[in-house]
Amino acid sequence: SLLTADIDLTNCDREPIHIPGSVQPYGFLLCLNEETMRIVQASENTLALLSIPAEELLGSRLDRLLAPDCLAEIERLRSTLTTTTRLLGAQLANVPGQPYYKIILHRHDQLLWLEFEPVEEKLALPPDLPFLNDALGQMLAATRVLDFCQHAVEQVRAITGFDRVAIYRFAADESGEVIAEAKHEDLEPWLGLHYPATDIPKQARAMYLKNWLRFIPDASYTPARLVPVNTPGTNRPPDMTYSVLRSVSPIHIEYLHNMGSAATMTISLIQEGKLWGMITCHHRTPRLVSFELRDLCQFIGKTFSALISAKEQYDEQEYQLRIRENQVRLLEHVSSNENFVQALYSRQPTVMDVFDCNGAAICFDGSIMRMGTTPSEDQIREVLAWLQQQVKTEVFYTDSYASLNPDGFHIRATASGILAVSLAEASGNYILWFRPEMVQTVTWAGQHQKNQVLADGQIFLSPRQSFEAWKQTVENTAAPWKPLEIEAAREIRLHISDLRLRVFNELQQRAT
Ligand code: BLA
Numbered sequence: 001s002l003l004t005a006d007i008d009l010t011n012c013d014r015e016p017i018h019i020p021g022s023v024q025p026y027g028f029l030l031c032l033n034e035e036t037m038r039i040v041q042a043s044e045n046t047l048a049l050l051s052i053p054a055e056e057l058l059g060s061r062l063d064r065l066l067a068p069d070c071l072a073e074i075e076r077l078r079s080t081l082t083t084t085t086r087l088l089g090a091q092l093a094n095v096p097g098q099p100y101y102k103i104i105l106h107r108h109d110q111l112l113w114l115e116f117e118p119v120e121e122k123l124a125l126p127p128d129l130p131f132l133n134d135a136l137g138q139m140l141a142a143t144r145v146l147d148f149c150q151h152a153v154e155q156v157r158a159i160t161g162f163d164r165v166a167i168y169r170f171a172a173d174e175s176g177e178v179i180a181e182a183k184h185e186d187l188e189p190w191l192g193l194h195y196p197a198t199d200i201p202k203q204a205r206a207m208y209l210k211n212w213l214r215f216i217p218d219a220s221y222t223p224a225r226l227v228p229v230n231t232p233g234t235n236r237p238p239d240m241t242y243s244v245l246r247s248v249s250p251i252h253i254e255y256l257h258n259m260g261s262a263a264t265m266t267i268s269l270i271q272e273g274k275l276w277g278m279i280t281c282h283h284r285t286p287r288l289v290s291f292e293l294r295d296l297c298q299f300i301g302k303t304f305s306a307l308i309s310a311k312e313q314y315d316e317q318e319y320q321l322r323i324r325e326n327q328v329r330l331l332e333h334v335s336s337n338e339n340f341v342q343a344l345y346s347r348q349p350t351v352m353d354v355f356d357c358n359g360a361a362i363c364f365d366g367s368i369m370r371m372g373t374t375p376s377e378d379q380i381r382e383v384l385a386w387l388q389q390q391v392k393t394e395v396f397y398t399d400s401y402a403s404l405n406p407d408g409f410h411i412r413a414t415a416s417g418i419l420a421v422s423l424a425e426a427s428g429n430y431i432l433w434f435r436p437e438m439v440q441t442v443t444w445a446g447q448h449q450k451n452q453v454l455a456d457g458q459i460f461l462s463p464r465q466s467f468e469a470w471k472q473t474v475e476n477t478a479a480p481w482k483p484l485e486i487e488a489a490r491e492i493r494l495h496i497s498d499l500r501l502r503v504f505n506e507l508q509q510r511a512t
Pocket of ligand 1 (some may be wrong): 011012013015017166168176178190195198199200214215216248249251252255264265266273278385404462463466468
């Protein structure tokens with residue numbers, strides 16, 4: 001189409017996905033001039049659903065289609081309509097096609113939007129309130145972020161019946177990770193997989209901040225164009241940011257095909273005005289979910305969003321407490337043991353246990369004590385030489401040693417991340433903590449698929465390939481050191497220095 005002609009994989013951020021000029025054809029759209037209440041645009045699939053060509057509806061008022069009681073309700077709602085959608089049940093009058101619809105109404109871009117979704121009967125089932133009550137109760141009771149997420153995906157799956165429901169959380173670099181999942185047993189797990197930021201382009205993220213739910217019931221649909229495509233008086237299609245039927249970017253449709261997904265529903269999780277993550281639902285066959293159920297899922301998404309910060313705070317406090325406790329016990333060993341090096345590694349908790357890392361080393365007076373998974377002794381000596389040459393601060397940390405020292409490439413599997421504190425007296429005395437390269441800890445579950453080789457900067461439209469692309473973006477990188485970990489390391493260093501100083505003074509006094 002003329003709007004997407006110039007869009008390819010390298011400039012997805014520029015695709016104007018808010019004005020596709022077409023809808024997904026499971027429903028139809030009427031746009032009304034808000035003053036005259038006459039239809040100015042209609043999707044061409046009124047022909048298929050109502051046996052009325054869209055052209056024939058242009059210029060009409062709603063009494064062409066709707067019974068008086070429904071018209072009266074719309075008139076009553078009209079002045080209060082905003083970008084927030086409202087719902088009405090309707091039985092169409094005077095149409096040969098399908099008679100029962102739900103009408104989803106909102107006001108935006110100087111138009112009144114009426115989106116018609118067909119329903120089997122006039123009356124929809126009321127939401128299962130006891131179930132919802134219980135579901136929200138469980139979400140509230142979860143204290144940790146991961147338990148909270150697990151409850152949320154299980155409940156959304158129970159409500160909607162999707163094959164797979166996952167929570168995808170964004171990192172600071174806008175890449176994402178699947179941190180919770182509820183799925184049909186036949187599907188391979190996605191838990192722990194990461195995807196690059198490009199899988200959800202910027203303008204799509206911006207839209208998901210405004211519109212909390214994206215629903216694609218059948219990814220192999222043929223779009224129904226608006227008639228006319230441009231809103232009269234403007235030179236462009238109407239802004240479908242708040243529309244439920246908005247047609248999907250062809251690029252994303254291809255992505256869904258490649259991932260074997262025929263239907264998706266995505267709910268935004270928003271923290272302090274920023275997209276924290278998304279609940280993404282997938283189904284292997286087309287799947288219609290009623291507006292009421294989608295609304296319920298949005299309700300769960302909003303409740304989730306309101307609670308995230310509290311759960312994160314709980315996790316953080318719990319970790320802080322664990323660090324504090326271990327630190328206190330470790331420093332007690334150090335104080336009560338004549339040989340402080342031995343105190344740091346020979347009893348639990350060791351320096352390695354104070355916070356999350358994979359290995360640690362104590363380098364003192366030329367000898368090296370290693371714990372957990374570390375580079376070899378010779379390799380550690382090279383790190384020490386580099387530190388002495390390059391680092392002037394007492395506390396040093398990096399999550400990508402290889403990007404600072406090319407030699408670090410050889411030890412990236414165990415030491416992409418290094419946190420180092422210098423110990424006083426002779427230089428070359430350090431405590432080191434190590435973290436492995438992140439990609440070493442994350443593997444694609446489908447091991448039978450052979451590794452894919454990507455040319456530099458190449459982007460493909462499937463999760464499998466974009467996982468490979470994500471790996472490239474984080475090569476030589478470990479999980480970052482948290483401020484509270486760096487602080488704990490600093491405190492351990494200070495404490496040991498104090499203690500050493502005291503011992504040194506005592507020795508001096510004894511000598512005189
Ligand atoms: C949208 N991409 C999306 C959405 C998700 C993802 C969740 C929201 C729409 C939906 O519900 O399907 C990506 N889905 C994922 C990921 C997982 C998942 C990562 O389940 C992992 C578990 N996509 C690309 C590339 C481009 C791209 C390279 O991979 C562009 C060059 C585009 N993705 C793209 C666009 C949209 C999108 C344009 C918006 C679709 C729309 O709302 O119209």
